[in-house]
Amino acid sequence: xxxxxxxxxxxxxxxxxxxxxxxxxxxxxxxxxxxxxxxxxxxxxxxxxxxxxxxxxxxxxxxxxxxxxxxxxxxxxxxxxxxxxxxxxxxxxxxxxxxxxxxxxxxxxxxxxxxxxxxxxxxxxxxxxxxxxxxxxxxxxxxxxxxxxxxxxxxxxxxxxxxxxxxxxxxxxxxxxxxxxxxxxxxxxxxxxxxxxxxxxxxxxxxxxxxxxxxxxxxxxxxxxxxxxxxxxxxxxxxxxxxxxxxxxxxxxxxxxxxxxxxxxxxxxxxxxxxxxxxxxxxxxxxxxxxxxxxxxxxxxxxxxxxxxxxxxxxxxxxxxxxxxxxxxxxxxxxxxxxxxxxxxxxxxxxxxxxxxxxxx
Amino acid sequence: xxxxxxxxxxxxxxxxxxxxxxxxxxxxxxxxxxxxxxxxxxxxxxxxxxxxxxxxxxxxxxxxxxxxxxxxxxxxxxxxxxxxxxxxxxxx
Numbered sequence: 001x002x003x004x005x006x007x008x009x010x011x012x013x014x015x016x017x018x019x020x021x022x023x024x025x026x027x028x029x030x031x032x033x034x035x036x037x038x039x040x041x042x043x044x045x046x047x048x049x050x051x052x053x054x055x056x057x058x059x060x061x062x063x064x065x066x067x068x069x070x071x072x073x074x075x076x077x078x079x080x081x082x083x084x085x086x087x088x089x090x091x092x093x094x095x096x097x098x099x100x101x102x103x104x105x106x107x108x109x110x111x112x113x114x115x116x117x118x119x120x121x122x123x124x125x126x127x128x129x130x131x132x133x134x135x136x137x138x139x140x141x142x143x144x145x146x147x148x149x150x151x152x153x154x155x156x157x158x159x160x161x162x163x164x165x166x167x168x169x170x171x172x173x174x175x176x177x178x179x180x181x182x183x184x185x186x187x188x189x190x191x192x193x194x195x196x197x198x199x200x201x202x203x204x205x206x207x208x209x210x211x212x213x214x215x216x217x218x219x220x221x222x223x224x225x226x227x228x229x230x231x232x233x234x235x236x237x238x239x240x241x242x243x244x245x246x247x248x249x250x251x252x253x254x255x256x257x258x259x260x261x262x263x264x265x266x267x268x269x270x271x272x273x274x275x276x277x278x279x280x281x282x283x284x285x286x287x288x289x290x291x292x293x294x295x296x297x298x299x300x301x302x303x304x305x306x307x308x309x310x311x312x313x314x315x316x317x318x319x320x321x322x323x324x325x326x327x328x329x330x331x332x333x334x335x336x337x338x339x340x341x342x343x344x345x346x347x348x349x350x351x352x353x354x355x356x357x358x359x360x361x
Numbered sequence: 362x363x364x365x366x367x368x369x370x371x372x373x374x375x376x377x378x379x380x381x382x383x384x385x386x387x388x389x390x391x392x393x394x395x396x397x398x399x400x401x402x403x404x405x406x407x408x409x410x411x412x413x414x415x416x417x418x419x420x421x422x423x424x425x426x427x428x429x430x431x432x433x434x435x436x437x438x439x440x441x442x443x444x445x446x447x448x449x450x451x452x453x
Contacts, residue, residue, distance in 0.1 A: 058418055059407075060448075061416055083411035084411055
């Protein structure tokens with residue numbers, strides 16, 4: 001069984017390939033050297049999965065490239081694949097998320113961008129159009145900009161209902177459409193914004209990442225800027241699932257692709273102390289939808305450990321058993337081939353890891 | 362006489378490998394870059410964003426003068442002028 005792991009870093013895209021059930025890895029790169037690869041996507045729906053990369057050159061701007069031969073060659077259209085309409089007066093700073101749509105929409109790819117906007121492609125990610133209804137949302141002018149900028153970093157299309165999509169942004173919150181984008185509703189009830197005068201606003205929450213449960217498409221898990229939450233009603237309300245974690249701060253939140261209630265998190269100590277809790281490299285897993293958590297450390301460094309794991313730098317593959325991966329700001333990538341029970345180093349000494357995605361190929 | 366666009370090495374792949382491009386579009390720097398966009402759209406979007414602004418860390422010189430210190434995209438470009446695109450020294 002072959003597994004491909006795409007690793008987006010601050011200075012290019014690296015690809016790791018395993019042909020022995022993820023026991024060993026061959027790492028190649030960098031592709032797109034000197035670009036920040038904040039978004040990588042693997043569209044598993046074509047016979048040969050399509051890779052997508054959101055790349056940003058600090059000099060020459062952002063773009064989206066695709067590959068239909070697992071990274072051997074890449075295409076980028078002559079015209080910008082993703083650009084803000086002239087009337088918006090906005091220009092694309094970065095693509096933060098590339099999310100394939102449901103199986104019933106085989107060419108559908110969503111892109112979350114900075115500044116905060118949602119784009120849709122129906123040709124597999126070669127050309128995108130902005131979703132005007134979200135851009136025109138009356139809240140937009142009051143969305144803030146976190147340290148990473150004002151960006152939609154999470155896009156979760158419903159696996160079966162093509163009219164339902166959830167998006168999230170830092171210092172903006174969670175929004176959801178149930179009518180194929182005709183309207184968008186802020187979905188933040190129960191998520192605290194401790195940094196605002198009113199800590200329970202309709203919107204403005206600093207959501208870092210949201211993941212959808214494998215079994216119940218109306219169940220979500222959110223890592224917030226302090227606060228870890230679950231929603232059981234499609235995002236309408238949220239309750240804390242932070243008890244049992246050593247901290248409620250962090251960036252990543254990953255759901256198991258098949259087992260309902262199984263999620264992964266990499267806690268950091270606090271907003272003002274963004275190091276792993278206890279200065280230990282440890283992933284936390286819940287197998288009961290956040291009711292209880294267990295630390296996973298087998299195979300991870302035991303010495304003091306300081307780098308953070310960013311919001312898209314953790315993922316799961318679709319193998320059996322599921323592989324779990326995370327990359328650090330110090331350029332290390334770890335993988336588990338047994339659902340998180342044990343870990344091994346895939347690559348070290350890379351640039352800061354921004355994003356990872358993995359799939360059986 | 363056409364305008365000559367000097368393409369930096371890092372962008373020559375977007376111009377078929379050419380270090381210099383001849384462009385029949387004298388007038389203003391905007392006119393020249395618009396014509397670049399028609400003929401080499403991928404090169405042009407490395408230089409300007411979708412709203413037409415020159416990217417922050419790209420410098421454009423018209424006959425040796427930094428357009429940012431002059432009239433920007435309205436900088437006059439005469440027949441025979443040389444437009445040079447250079448990435449600025451930035452980054453870590």
